[in-house]
Amino acid sequence: MLRTLYVVLALVVIGGYGYAASRGLEISTAKKRIVPPGMRGAAGTSRVFWYGGYRGGK
Amino acid sequence: MTAANCPSCGAPVEFAIGSSSVVVCGTCRSVVARTDRGIEDHGKVAALIETGSPLQLGATGQYRGRAFRIMGRSQLRHQAGGVWDEWYAAFDDERWGWIAEAQGRFYITFKTADADAPPYDVLTLGARLLDDYVVAEFGTATVMAAAGELPWEPVQGEEYRYADLTGPEQRFATIDYSETPPVVFKGSEATLKELGITEFAPGSARAKLTTLNCTQCGGALELRAPDQAERIWCPYCGSGHDITQGKLQFFRKLKKSRVEPIIPLGTAGTIDGDAYVVAGFMERAVTFDRDYYWTEYLLYNREKSFRWLVMSDWHWSFVTPLRPGEVLDAAPEGTAMNVHYSGRSYRLFQHATARVTHVVGEFYWRVETGEQADTVDYVSPPFGISKELTRTGAREISYSHARYMQPGEVAAAFKVEGLERPVGVGPMQPFPGSTLGLLWMVMLALLIGVAIYLGATLPNRTVLDQTYDLSTAAVPEGAPPNARVIFSEPFELAGKHNVEVKAEAASPVDNSFVWLGVDLVDEASGKMQSFEVPLERYSGVEDGEQWSEGKLRDNTFLSRPDKGRHVLRVESQWGTGFPTPPLIRLVVREGVFRVGYLILALIAISILPFFALMRKIGWESRRWKDSVYSPFGELTAGTDDEEEE
Secondary structure, three states, X not given: OHHHHHHHHHHHHHHHHXXXXXXXXXXXXXXXXXXXXXXXXXXXXXXXXXXXXXXXXO | OEEEEOOOOOOEEEEOOOOOOEEEOOOOOEEEEEEOOEEEEEEEOEOOOOOOOOOOXXXXXXXXXXXXXXXXXXXXXXXXXXXXXXXXEEEOOOOEEEEEEEOOEEEEEEEEOOOOOOXXXXXXXXXXXXXXXXXXXXXXXXXXXXXXXXOOOOOOOOEEEEEEEEOOOOEEEEEEOOOOOOEEEEEEEEXXXXXXOOOOOXXXXXXXXXXXXXXXXXXXXXXXXXXXXXXXXXXXXOEEEEEEOOEEEEEEEOOOOOOOOOOOOOOEEEEXXXXXXXXXXXXXXXXXXXXXXXXXEEEEEOOOEEEXXXXXXXXXXXXXXXXXXXXXXXXXXXXXXXXEEOOEEEXXXXXXXXXXXXXXXXXXOOOOOOOEEEEEEEEEOOEEEEEEEEOOOOEEEEEEEEEEEOHHHHHHHHOOOOOOOOEOOOOOOOOOOOOOHHHHHHHHHHHHHHHHHHHHHOOOEEEEEEEEEXXXXXXXXXXXXXXXXXXXXXXXXOOOOOEEEEEXXXXXXXXXXXXEEEEEEEOOOOEEEEEEEEEEEEEEEEOOXXXXXXXXXXXXXXXXXXXXXXEEEEEEEEOOOOOOOXXXXXXXXXXXXOHHHHHHHHHHHHHHHHHHHXXXXXXXXXXXXXXXXXXXOOOOOOOOOOEOO
């Protein structure tokens, strides 16, 4: 009984690991949002979206 | 054939075999020898006692393609008091075969001329001699009686020394030290069927003897193995009797015992498909810090002969005798750490001197209370090997193989009720759970295989690696002077894998921080994933101790974004430890192998096996707690009252 239970659990773990790793799934705390198209060109302050295209960097 | 008359009584005697030495006169029991001087009388021998043997003079058989006829018989007394038969078979190729009979087993041997036997005085029990034979017993035999035509001359009461040896594949040998140099007989153990004997002796007086009455109390004593019993102890009054020629000879009475057999004498039962009857019962004990007792039931089956059912602390085991040659023992007269039998290794558990403390019923040897033997026990659950060494009288080494029996199996076999649950963990008791060790290794291999595949197939591709000078970056409107916003160059993501974003403060820093608010932005859809990266480093001296904390590089993993062009938007703010706005390095990689997740998966598949292993270790620790050879260290004191199934 314990052997069967273990085999099932272990296969679920290994299968889950393989699936998640190959599909690029992450346990991430990043917040997902969508920037409204109208906001993308607007100037803003800290944490307000402000993006009109690449500028900066070396 | 030579016909003659007995020199003593004149009765006709006949030498049927040319190579025979003597004929015992059937009328007056004179040993009639033919010599260069003619027929001579060499004295008398006693009449045979009835042993219930199925063999008889004149019986014919066939062994390994050669026909034989049993021409003679002698009876010899063992130092322990018992008597065994030797039969002499004349083969059609003019060889003599010796057929010894003991405890229902038959051993056929032939005289050999080339064997080199060691002197008697250097013999040791268990020694390997004569091409892989093992010395099982050596001692002195006494000639008691003879009949028929014999290849040697029996002398009533003459003693001679012998050694019995066993080998692999049921081989058997005897060294006869009555001559110089000693004579070696080699052969094997054989069944009556293998000896081709189909004519059996008619039911002997002793074989019919199944019920006797105790000479002291008159109680009925039923014999379970009348042809093999040597001694019977009355279950009613404790009187001990030797069984000789169908009669009981009282010799001693035991005190009333405090122990009674749980399975009554005469109870029939079936173990491994073989029917047994309980013939005898004894209690034995060893002394360490105190006396430890256990009980043994002697079981009898006509074909299998004798077996034992042993009970200690309500742990039961079924015990089968082994031939010494079957056990590989590096120290036969000592305590090797391991012995091997049938491809299995057994570990030393205990050794002691066991003594019989109570006995009742019938036995195939002349057992009595106080009898001692050195015992050495080895275990390999659910099996065990026991070695017993008898060092008084005839020196003998015997091995037996034990199999653990659950109480339910014993109860079902003998239809007994009320068996108590075993106390503690028995030396041979198998671990009731699963260790999962093999399965864990299989799963580990599978996990490693998956990880290797992932490592080989994930792209681990760097899509961005840039350093930014925040002093040149834009200051957001309304933001403090130590805040900047930068955007990375756009980069393409395949949208199939995870993304790792690394950030690093590339400027020297002293007790300060850089806080980064990072957005990974999909330029086409506007979807973004936001996260924060605090970089900091603080150090100082406190109570004379140098300390430091914080880190100047960090990374974050993001679930796979959609396929397409992306950009990093980074808000930054830094502390006063930077004289000028710091340099920030950003690295983005796609399809990164995650070692952390592999470790998590490894832990996940190891949890159950770990707890199973801990349980197994606990079980084994309790198994070995009374052993001085415990692999868990020194003998631990204390009690173990926990009961197990």
